[in-house]
Every structure is written in structure tokens, then in C-alpha cells.
Amino acid sequence: MIKLLTKITKEKRTRSTLRIKFYALKALAFASAAVVAGGCGALIFFIFQQGFQTLDVRLFFGDTPPLEAIFHAAPVWEGIWPAFAGTFCLVALTMLMALVPGIGCGLFLARYSESGLARTLSSGIELLASVPSIVMGLFGFVLIIALRRTIAPDATTSIALAAFCLALLVMPALVVTTRASIESLPPMLEITGASLGFSHNAIMLRLLVPAAARGILGGVMLAMGRAAEDTAVIMLTGVVVNSGLPAGLASKFEALPFLIYYTAAQYADESELLRGFGASLVLLMLSAALMGAAWLCQRGMERRFRGN
């Protein structure tokens, strides 16, 4: 009888401590979520509050007629249009250089993760992922000086060089997410494909990649965002305060993050500072638009995969 009682009280006690632990965990999770959401919310609110009043045609084009600027490349002064266009071109170029090698390398690692080569490669990728962006910028700068002294005496810092260094910077994100999304698919998928007589390549391209598209696109979004917001790399590889629209691969360019950085550090009066806030808000919206576009692509691909 006594034994039974002690057993019951013990059970009760463990149950109550468990319950306390459970509630503590729940509270911690809620608090953490609140901190993250609150932080993001406060930041977005602050940028909106400061930048919203500047959001108009003048912010982009200064005194230049917008249509002239867009279609006839009329020079824009006191406006963020050249920086906006520069960032857009930069992200596009970066993705052009990083997408195929990044995703390809991710697929390779997902398929051949057993071999020694793949293991070496993946530790190399991890190392690349941990390189700070300023180091990547320095690398670009040294690279161009080395090129000038050897094979290309006219090479100079430019949008092509900046995009190349950014591609190196964002590639690890692509590799890692691609590999992780392929590896997290149910093994049944591959087995079923093989049992139906699909070749290795067909399994990869027709089954695994579409099934993992969601994760891969997540990686692409990450990479695009990183390329759009990075300042340190471009600062050493060809971004300038004033250049007009990008005039080709070998030309110098303007970009939003650098414009924001330069304004914050050097503003001479309040109106300039406000333009900086306007530019921050535009960069935020550009990132949101990129994500939206990626999300739309993703939905399209999913539909194709489901076949409806």
C-alpha cells in the first residue's frame, strides 16, 4: 500500500516537473519569436517612417524627366536611379555566374557524397562560406592588379569583377541548400524511379530536382538577397559614388548599398540624409520584390511537378 502511494506521488512529481519544463520551453519559444518579430518590425517601421516621405519620382530621377532617363539614358543627378539600375544589373550578373556552378556543385555533392573528393570539396565549400565579404573584396582587388601586370594590362575594377567576387561569395549558399534539399528527399522517390527503368540522369532531372525545387529556390533567394545587400565586396571592386548607368561589363557602376553607406558616412545636410533613408527603403522593397518573384517561380515549378 505504502509502496503504491510513493509510486503514485513520484509519478505525480515527475509529471509536474515535466509540465513545468514544457511550459518553460513554450514561454521561451514565444519570447524568442516575439524578440525576432519585434526587432524586424521595429527596423521596418523605422525605415518606413524615415524614408516614406522621400518616396517619389524626384528621389529616383532628381530633375531629369523619368522617361528620358529610362529610355534615352539621360544622365540623372541627385537621384538614386543609376544606383538602382546598377544594383539590378549587378545581381543579374552575379546570378548568371553563380547559378550553374553553385547548383551543379550541390547536385554533384548530393550524388557523390561518399567519395573522398566530394568530402574534400564540401569542406572547401564550408571554408568559402566562412570568408568575410571584405576579404572577398580584397581578393578581387589583388586579382585585378595581378591581371594588369600579366595578361590584361587594361583590366580595371568594374561591374564584371564585382559580380565575379559576389558570385564566389554567394555560391556556398547555393551549394549547401541544393545539396541539403536533394538529400532530404524520401529515398522511395529514387527507388521508384529506378524500378520504372529511369536512367540516373532522368531520375536526377525529372524527379529529384523538381521535387527539391522549393529548397533550391530558397537558396537562390538567399544568394540574391546577399548579392543585393553586400557593400564590402563592391567597395573594393568597382562601385563608385557617381558614374551614371552601367555602361558595359568593364565599366564602373553605382549601387544602392554603397549609396546608403556613403550617404550615412558623408551627408552634408538633412535632405541628403533623407535621400539615404529613401534609398534604404527602396533596397528593402527591391529585396521583397526579388523574394516575391522567386516565390512565383517556385509555385510555377511546383505546379509543373504535380502535373496540373
Place this chain on the structure above:
Amino acid sequence: MKMKNIVMTAMICILTASAATAAPLDSFKGQKGKIDIAGGTAHIPVMQEAAKRIMSANRDIRITVAGGGSGVGVKQVGEGLVEIGNTGRALKKDEIEKYGLKTFPFAIDGVAVVINPENKVAELSFEQLGDIYAGKITNWKQVGGADAEINLYVREDGSGTREVFTEKAINKGAVSAKANVVSSNGAMKTAVAKDARAIGYVGIGHIDKSVKAPKLAGMTATQENAANGKYTVVRDLYMNTKGEPSGLTALFIDYIYSPEGQQIIKESKYIPLKRK
């Protein structure tokens, strides 16, 4: 051969004569190409305005302006990455020798001590200023002001304005660790205008109603005094090229020294220098 020489000389004469009488921007007519400029950040307003006017007059010319600081300016022009590298200090001997640079001082930038307009202190000596920044004098009443603690403001490391101030106003003296760091002339003005106990420094051209510049050792901080040497906390701004400038780069440098260029320098709150 002789005939050719005569024709050439005549051509050159005609060209120089027409250039001498023409408006400054006309020299860029029919030109094509690019000029890349990098270096000290103090120069950017001047370079940007000159670029704006030249590019508006001739769309075939593309001028890019970048910052990076004086060190970057020297390195980039020396390596041939840009045509013009700007510095907010005279070139060092080894820099000139290593890269074969030519230097063009084009403006004077003065640095003035500023306090809040409500502060009744009218003059400071160099010694007092040094002691204030070293943290030895901590109250305004020690220099004839109200009974209130002094709040120090300085510019960030690497700022040319900070360098001039440290060298010429406080004689490379130590700066108290309590000093607040701000990162631009605009930010400095905002800080001093909002803080009744503040002391800071800005480029002379940036002085307006929101701040007050007390006399420094009997010298009044004005553009005129900086130009004629009556105010000593100044530095020169330089454009540097690798070897003798030619083509567009030479035209650009000529333009900066032209009356219109001098006007741009004045509007950018510096004092223009004549070509040496």
C-alpha cells in the same frame, strides 16, 4: 617636311587661341572617352559637380567619381586603375618615386572649432583647446563659459578633417577617451547644434547659423583668412596623375583650374588655389 611643320605649328596656334577665348566647357566638344577618379572623400563634391557639368555638355564622356580615402587614391592612380587619384595631404616622397606621380594642389580646406550658439565662450587659445581635448579642462567655466560639463566631439579615424585638426589645432596631442565620434561634417553640425555643452570641429565651409565658431588664438575662421594665411588650421587638397596628364584627363584638370572650376570649388565650400 618643313611645310608639314609650319602647318602643324599654325594648327596648334589656332587651337590654343580658340581654346583661350572659348567657354571652359567647349574644350570637351567632340571628345570621347572616360575619366575614373578615386581617393579622398573631401574632394567628391567638387569632382561630382565638375563631372555633372562636363557630362551634361557632352554625353560621349563618362566620368566616374569614387571615394576610398587618400591612401586608396594614391594606390589606384599609381597602379593605373584610375586616371586621377585625390589626396587630402601632400604626397610622400616614396609615393612620388614609386609611381612617378604628378601632383596638382587645387583647393584649401580649413577646419574650424565649433560650439553651440548658446555658448557664450568667444575665444579659445591653442593651449586651452589642447587641454579641453585631452580631458584636462572638463568644465566650460574654466574657459569663461557657463558652469557646465564639456562634451567632446571628434571625427572618425581616417577622416582628413580629423587629421588637420589633430596636427594643426591640438599639436598631435592626446584626445580623451570620453570623446564622441561622429562620421561626417553634417553629423558633427547636427550633434553640436543639439548639444549646448558641445565642442567639435567642421570644415570652414560648413559653418552656418546652427553652430558658432569661437576665435582660435585670435584668429577668426573664415574662408578669406584661410586663403591669405591668417588662419592656420588648413590643408590643401590635391589631384594626382601618373606622369604628365594627357587627353581628357589634362582637359579635366584644366577645367578645375578654370574660372568655372574655381566657382565649383567655392560652391563646394573650399577655397580655390591658382595653378602652380
